[in-house]
Amino acid sequence: MTPTRETFGNIPHGSVILFYCLTLLTLAVFAYGVWRRFKLWRQGVPIAVRELLAGNLRQIWGKLEPGLQRLLAEGLGQARVRGRGLPSVAHICLFAGFMMLFLGTTLLEIDHLASGISHALKFHQGTYYVIYEFTLDVFGLLFLAGCVLFLWRRIRRPASVGHRGTDWYVIISFLAIGITGYLVEGLRIVWQHPTGIAAHCSPVGLLVSGWFSGLTESSARSTHLAVWWVHAALVFGFIASIPYTRLLHTIAGPLNLFFARPELGRMAPVTMEEVEKTERIGVSAxxxxxxxxxxxxxxxxxxxxxxxxxxxxxxxxxxxxxxxxxxxxxxxxxxxxxxxxxxxxxxxxxxxxxxxxxxxxxxxxxxxxxxxxxxxxxxxxxxxxxxxxxxxxxxxxxxEGALSGTAATALRRMQSSGNPWGFPAAERANWSEDIGAPTVKENPSFELLYWVGCAGSYDRRAQRVARAVVKLLKHAGVNFAILGQEEKCTGESARRLGDEFLFQELASANIATLAKYNVRRILTHCPHCLNSLLKDYAQFGGHYTVVHHTEFLNQLLAEGRLKVAGGAPPSEAMTYHDPCYLARVNGIHQAPRDVLKTASTAANSSATDYREMPRNREKTFCCGAGGGRMWMEEEPQKRVCALRAKEALDTGTKTVAVSCPFCLTMLTDGIAAQSDSAQVKDVAEILAERLSI
Ligand code: SF4
Ligand code: SF4
Missing domain, CATH: 1.10.1060.10 (Alpha-helical ferredoxin)
Structure with a gap:
């Protein structure tokens, strides 16, 4: 006999009609809830949804593809859910189980409708049926496992997770749906008496059927009908509640994955026309x-x-x-x-x-x-x-002028002097006088522009990094130049603080200067300058190849243009702190490690004891200076740099290597407050010390 089962087996005709009426009612409640949320979303500033569908097929596909890829990888594939231990496992079990049960139920309904048209269209039978029943049986267990793990998590109430009363309803109704699903399956097996493979393709259902083996067929049928209704009612309740509970994320999440245009480090520009039209800047409502x-x-x-x-x-x-x-x-x-x-x-x-x-x-x-x-x-x-x-x-x-204090002062100084400290522009290149870094005027045939940045130009400690970079460039015979007095602050922290028009003013001035000297390739030791020159300036017509000094130095080492030799290698433990705007925002984290490795091992075989902090590369932890925080006072007991310095010191390190002037300042402060013996150095300084003369 061909293995199969009726979709509404043992369900009276009247119950089937009531089932479909309730289905319609449930869908209506669901649709109303989604429509209410949709109306709320629509109140925002319109996004160009229609533009997605404009153009020929190739153009449309080009616009839809990134969103669809995110949906596949991060929605269906749960790529961003992974990696958090138990919560990730719980979500993946629940999601995989739910999706398979949802797909199975949909296929069952399609089979029911198709076989209603013609029996020849029925496909829920034979090998398909066996695979279907087995797959759903197994995924039902995954679903239940996810429910139990989430229930346990809810009971434990971790502080970072939100808790609402409706969460209990959601998790308990999920559990009840899973359990009643197996009860329905077990009771069906009792009254249907399937034989052969049809009896064994639902192993969990078969196990559950054993609990009811004492029932007569008629009792099994009436119990099956009752439990089937409980199961159906739970499913109706669950579907109807989606837009009104935390389950709303199952609709808004995939939509957001599709529409989000997330590129770390890139901000949307604001134009004067927009401000004149809307009579506001930013968001006030x-x-x-x-x-x-x-x-x-x-x-x-x-x-x-x-x-x-x-x-x-x-x-x-x-x-x-x-x-x-x-x-x-x-x-x-x-x-x-x-x-x-x-x-x-x-x-x-x-x-x-x-x-x-x-x-x-x-x-x-x-x-x-x-x-x-x-x-x-x-x-x-x-x-x-x-x-x-x-x-x-x-x-x-x-x-609205609501920013005051030291950060507001830094913004004013950026505007008046082109740097956040308010030092004269005429002193910008003083640091380079005795080291002979040529300006663009002195070396008009330069191939690479070294963008020194405000810290490298004016901050005494960061000046040592700039000098180390120049020493290395000269040693490698690189044909470079600096802008000298003509360089201004990139405006990066002004933009992230919220002063868009000050940023645009500084960016326009710098872009004009860079155009004057036909600059195409820029080297910088500051990840904030790198990100701004690369991503912010491109929005205003400034398109450059921008390279971080750790990448460039690594390249010079690989080409043999820099050689490390002589002297005792550093013998004390070292760690490296990844700057957010280098490692996370721009994905540069291997080059600095390679430079440090080369600087430590070239002299002889006794390599430096290199230790990694727990939070590294893209998962790095901030030094506390980004977003304009560099220019704000911070209570000593609430300093981000103290936390990061402790993490570095906990590795037992004596040298903390950095590759950002902000990180250099912050971690120097953080380390100094906790250790007398540890030091913070830029990667360029460490390499310059190991240079073979
Ligand atoms: S924004 Fe919401 S969903 Fe995203 S990580 Fe934070 S709590 Fe989780
Ligand atoms: S400081 Fe906090 S809120 Fe701001 S970007 Fe970092 S993680 Fe997000």
Missing amino acids: INHFNQQQLLSLDACMECGRCEEACPAFATDKPLSPKRVVQDLKELMTWNLKPQTSGRTESQAATSLRARALHGETIQIETLWSCTTCTACVRVCPVRIDPLTLITDLRRNRVG
Whole structure:
């Protein structure tokens, strides 16, 4: 006999009709909930959805492909969910089990409709049936395993994870759906008496059927019908609740994965025309965010990954990226509610007043606490971008003159003097006088422009790094030049602080200078300058090949143009701190390690004892200086650099190698407060010390 089973076996005709009526009702409740959220998302600044479908097929595919790839890899493949131990395993089990059960139920319904048209169209039989039943039986176990793990996690209530009353409903109804599914299967086997392979292709169902072996066929049929209804009711409840509970992320998450345009380190420009048109800069009300940003708020499942990665949160500052997203979501839900149904006018007014955006929903200290390290963006499984929410809010606060103190002073000095310290432009190249770094005027045929940056030009400690770089370039015979007095601050920290127009002013001046000298290749030892010259300046017509000094030095070593030899190699333990804007934002983390390795091992075989910090490469932990925090006062007990310095010292290291002037300053402070013997050096300094003359 061909193995198969009826889709609605043992379900009376009346029950089947009621089932379909309830299905329609459930879908209506589901659709209403999604429509309500959709209306909220639509209140934002429009995104170019229609443009995605404009052009010929090839062009359309080109625009859709990245989003579809993210959906495949990160949605179906759960690529960004992995790597967090038990929570990752729980989510993957639940997701895989759910998707397979959902697919199985859909196929079952298709088979039911097809065989209703013609029996010849029935495909739920034979080998297909055996594979289908076995696969669903196994994935049902995965689903249950995921439920149990999530239940355990809910009971443990880790602090970084959000907890709501409805979470209990979700997890318990999931468990009940899984369990009643197996009960229905077991009871069906009892009354259907399948034989041969048909009896054994559902091993779990067969096991469960043993519990009911004492039932007569008629009792088995009536119990089966009752449990089938309980199972169906649970499934209806689950589907209807999706848009009203944390399960909303199952809709908004994939949509956000598709629409997100996340490229770490790139910010959207603002034009004067936009400001004149909207009479505002940045975001001063929730509907000033764009539609994708509002959608992203609903994609958040409060997993807490961003909070765990956030250096501001780790040092007790009033910032949690998860909280920012959730507070904005709450504000969207309240303020953008189309009508105040069920509330009196005064209640509505109170709610609206209580949910003003700046100062009440989001505190100004929250905004200034962010180092723009991008850790939260990198770890979010559904590509929510709390950083851009923050910088959009910052833009408005700066535009309204709400930034004061040392950071505001730094911005004023950038504008008046072209550097955050306010030193005269005429002194910008003083550091290079005795080392002979040629300016573009002195060496007009240069092949490489060395972008020194403000720290390298004016900060005494960072000047030593610039001198080391020049020493290495000269040693390797590189034909380079510096801009000297004509170089200005890139404006990177002005932009990340929220002063877009100051950034654009500085960028325009620098782009004009670079054009004057026909600069195409730039070398810099500052990851912030690198990112700005590479990604920010390209938005304003400045297109350059920008290389970090660690990459360039590594290349010179590989080509044999730099040689390390002589003297005793450094014998003490060393670690390397990855700067956020180098390792995470621009993916450069191997070159500095290679340079350090070469610098340590070339002299003889006794290599330096190199030790890796737990958080390294893309997972690096911020030094605390990015996003303009370099120019802000920080309470000593809340310093990010102290935390990172401790992590470095915990490796037992005596030398902390860095490759960013901000990190150099911050970690020097952090280390000095905790150790008398450890030191912080730039990779270029370490290599220059080992140079073969
Ligand atoms: S923003 Fe992303 S990482 Fe943060 S809690 Fe929400 S889903 Fe998790
Ligand atoms: S960018 Fe960094 S400091 Fe800012 S919220 Fe995200 S993790 Fe926190």
